[in-house]
């Protein structure tokens with residue numbers, strides 16, 4: 715079990731986000747959700763203290779997977795087709811959650827905001843001094859992104875959990891990419907793809923005024 719958990723590398727997980735962007739700058743939901751599944755697996759390997767975070771992420775991934783495997787799956791091939799379909803069919807609650815509390819649009823928005831945290835966190839990890847604390851990098855990234863959308867209790871619980879993160883070098887090693895130096899190089903290669911997914915999504919959501927969906 716431990717060997718199986720250790721066998722996967724964050725390199726493959728992050729490359730799913732590369733595979734998610736098409737030549738026409740569409741975001742494919744299949745690879746996008748595969749990337750998220752991998753991130754959750756990695757998060758779970760960090761310990762039970764993070765399970766309240768991974769549970770919420772899994773619930774959201776599952777909602778999206780059921781759309782992607784459901785009756786209207788062709789509408790959920792890309793983020794662009796999903797937004798067009800849900801908006802045209804009146805499937806998105808704009809003011810408050812009521813008729814359609816779990817629209818694809820609002821669910822992806824939560825993952826999208828978390829992707830901003832991931833981008834900041836990995837960039838912080840990549841560029842930090844060797845002796846930096848992962849918990850500090852994580853807290854700073856969180857405060858600069860996701861925290862704005864979370865109530866006090868969640869911010870508190872998250873900040874407490876971050877203290878359980880291992881040192882920067884140990885963290886780079888459990889990513890299973892090789893030495894910390896190799897992990898830093900991999901992050902430099904992978905981050906532009908995450909930024910690209912983030913940027914395309916942000917633009918799409920801004921265009922359709924979806925950035926504040928309840």
Ligand code: 1PZ
Nearest residue numbers: 753754756757766767770771824825828831852860868872
């Ligand atoms: C390596 C350390 C991991 C730190 C992860 C940083 C993110 C902390 C997020 C804590 C939130 C957990 C509880 C759930 C909150 C939900 O209320 C919100 C809003 O959803 P709604 O209530 O509107 O349905 N959910 C989110 O903001 C999505 C959070 C997903 C976090 C995924 C983290 C993936 C980590 C990968 C690690 C490499």
